[in-house]
Amino acid sequence: MRHIGLDMGMRRGAYPPAVSGLQGKGSTAMVDATPNALRDALRQVKDPFSSRDIVSAGLVEDIQVRGGLVQATLITDRTKAASMEPLRREVEAVLMRQPNVTNVTAILTAHKPPAAPAPAQHAHGHGGPAAKPALLLPEVKAIVAVASGKGGVGKSTVAVNLAVSLARQGHKVGLLDADIYGPSLPRMVGLNRKPDVRNDKMIPLQAWGISCMSIGFLVDEETPMIWRGPMVMGALEQMMGQVEWGALDVLVVDMPPGTGDAQLTMAQRVALTGAVIVSTPQDIALIDARRGVRMFEKTNVPVLGLVENMSFYCCPNCGHRADIFGHGGAKTEAARLGAEFLGEIPLLLEIRTASDEGTPISASSPDSDAAKAYGALAARVWEKVSGAAVSRSSGPRIVID
Numbered sequence: 001m002r003h004i005g006l007d008m009g010m011r012r013g014a015y016p017p018a019v020s021g022l023q024g025k026g027s028t029a030m031v032d033a034t035p036n037a038l039r040d041a042l043r044q045v046k047d048p049f050s051s052r053d054i055v056s057a058g059l060v061e062d063i064q065v066r067g068g069l070v071q072a073t074l075i076t077d078r079t080k081a082a083s084m085e086p087l088r089r090e091v092e093a094v095l096m097r098q099p100n101v102t103n104v105t106a107i108l109t110a111h112k113p114p115a116a117p118a119p120a121q122h123a124h125g126h127g128g129p130a131a132k133p134a135l136l137l138p139e140v141k142a143i144v145a146v147a148s149g150k151g152g153v154g155k156s157t158v159a160v161n162l163a164v165s166l167a168r169q170g171h172k173v174g175l176l177d178a179d180i181y182g183p184s185l186p187r188m189v190g191l192n193r194k195p196d197v198r199n200d201k202m203i204p205l206q207a208w209g210i211s212c213m214s215i216g217f218l219v220d221e222e223t224p225m226i227w228r229g230p231m232v233m234g235a236l237e238q239m240m241g242q243v244e245w246g247a248l249d250v251l252v253v254d255m256p257p258g259t260g261d262a263q264l265t266m267a268q269r270v271a272l273t274g275a276v277i278v279s280t281p282q283d284i285a286l287i288d289a290r291r292g293v294r295m296f297e298k299t300n301v302p303v304l305g306l307v308e309n310m311s312f313y314c315c316p317n318c319g320h321r322a323d324i325f326g327h328g329g330a331k332t333e334a335a336r337l338g339a340e341f342l343g344e345i346p347l348l349l350e351i352r353t354a355s356d357e358g359t360p361i362s363a364s365s366p367d368s369d370a371a372k373a374y375g376a377l378a379a380r381v382w383e384k385v386s387g388a389a390v391s392r393s394s395g396p397r398i399v400i401d
Contacts, residue, residue, distance in 0.1 A: 033100045035063040038070060041098050045090055048083065054091070061109065068102035070095050076108050084108055135271050136240040139247040140174070142273040142385040144304070145266060147255040147292050154309040155278040156184045157355050158345065158374075159254035162276070164362040165371070165378035167209035171249040174204060174211040176239060178266065179256040180232045183216030190358020194218060201244040208363040213243050233265045240270060250385060267299035273385045274304040276342065281308055281329035293337055304342065304384050306334040307377060311344035340384075343377050346370065 039055055047057040054060055054074070062073040072091055076084045091106040137143060146159035156179070163175040177185035186192055189207040194217055196203045204211035215235060245251065250273075256262050266272060275296045296303050308330030313322045324347060334341040345351075351370050354361040362371045 033065055033068070033070065033098055035065055038063050038065070038072070038095055038098060038101075041094055042072075042091060045087065045094055048087060049080070054087070068100055070101055070104045072104070072106045074106060074108050135269060136237070137245060137251065137270050140245060140251045140270075141248065142250045143253060143270050144250060144381060144385060145253045145255050145263075145272055145275040145296075145301070146278060147263070147275050147296070148257050148278045152257075153278055153280045154345070155257065156188060156254050157351060158276075158278050158307060158309055158377075159252055160185070160188045160355070160360050161351075161362040161371075161374040162378050162381065163210050163252040164208045164360045165374045166250055166252070166382060168362065168366065169375070169378060169382065171382065172247070173209070174213075174245050174248045174251040176251060176253045177212075177214035177216065178236055178239075178253050178262050180215050180235050180262065181256060183214045185212060185214035185254065186216040186221070187358060188355050188360065191217065192221070195243075198244065201242055203244050208360055211245065211248070213239050213245075215239070232262055236262055236265050237269060250382070263295060264299070267296075267301055272301045274302040276304050276381060277306045277339075278309050279306060279330045279333070280310045280325045281323070281327050282325045290333065290337070293339065303337075303339050304381060305340035306330045306337075307342045308344040310347040313347040316349065342380055343373060345373050345377075 039060060042060055043053040043055045045054045046052070047054050047059055050057050059074050059076065060072065061075045062071075064071045072095060074084070074088060074091065085108075088106045088108055092104045095101055095104045095106070144162075146155055146162060148155040156177075160175065163173050167173040175185065175189075177183050189210075189212055191205050191207050191212065193205070195205055195213070202213070204213045205217060206212070253266065255266070275292075277292050277296075293303050293306075308328070310325055311323075311330075312327050313324050314320070315322070330344070331341045346369065348370050350365065350368060351361050354364050361368060362374045365371055366375075
């Protein structure tokens with residue numbers, strides 16, 4: 001099988017080279033190569049368009065070195081991206097031959113011409129330089145973001161079981177783990193291998209009737225993703241645009257907690273059909289859920305409704321019910337916000353153990369009360385998105401007050 005990693009191609013803010021796994025030579029400790037020395041080495045590489053070396057031609061924007069790991073950023077014009085791919089590979093090969101270099105990633109980045117913003121006001125419909133990039137995932141009928149304003153509310157568990165339940169109801173479903181910093185999908189669906197690559201696209205892994213993709217499939221489970229915002233945005237774009245998702249009825253996106261870079265990337269680069277907001281009943285979680293709702297409103301993404309997770313607890317021995325985190329808070333908040341209340345999911349030991357074991361309860365125990373709750377949620381979400389008209393011609397406009 002081809003050994004793969006992530007290569008950002010035309011994406012701004014690439015993956016750190018530790019993720020790429022492209023051309024390793026070993027992990028022996030050694031003195032780092034210097035950016036200046038590596039830049040000099042690249043003078044032997046010729047620009048195919050000017051016949052000058054790529055350093056003199058100004059194509060080498062940046063070289064970063066860390067512990068033998070090298071990332072080189074090359075500037076190109078968007079119209080020349082395809083023809084620059086052989087040069088990108090040559091740069092990687094040249095840098096790999098340098099002393100004390102153990103791993104290399106070269107990426108292409110395109111800078112917009114300085115004059116592009118001005119004519120954009122008058123170039124509507126003419127496809128000028130400032131035209132919006134085409135939206136990703138054009139073959140996906142509906143894209144549903146499962147989000148929360150904060151972590152720890154069980155959002156990923158809801159996303160996985162929502163996707164599995166939709167698949168069990170006869171739909172062709174994909175599940176994208178967009179949480180770059182804390183990917184949980186591999187553990188929750190029981191997969192721990194890298195995806196294959198075909199025609200320069202990663203093939204989603206299959207589990208429980210759904211197609212799955214996560215950054216967690218590409219790195220070790222204990223590897224921290226110490227990335228800045230542009231890297232996160234680039235990673236997310238790659239998992240949408242450089243994965244062979246194919247035609248899907250619905251793609252469920254497990255969003256990271258909060259209202260940051262990943263959320264804006266999704267809103268700008270795909271035609272989101274809607275968002276499902278997950279919260280626990282207590283006030284402190286609802287405050288953050290409120291922020292999540294407002295964020296999607298500002299990016300013109302419909303909020304499909306709120307789900308109250310860990311809504312109540314029933315003792316498995318005596319059946320006594322306890323509202324550990326309160327009860328009904330999400331339902332009240334949904335009414336206050338003018339959003340639909342999509343249902344409540346109980347706090348059950350079986351849900352937790354099934355998730356830890358990589359066997360989502362919606363698949364492993366389809367007749368359980370928990371699976372029925374997820375099934376009802378899936379049926380309502382599908383009812384809402386299947387009738388939604390999704391425009392693929394332009395993404396949402398970001399509004400900042």
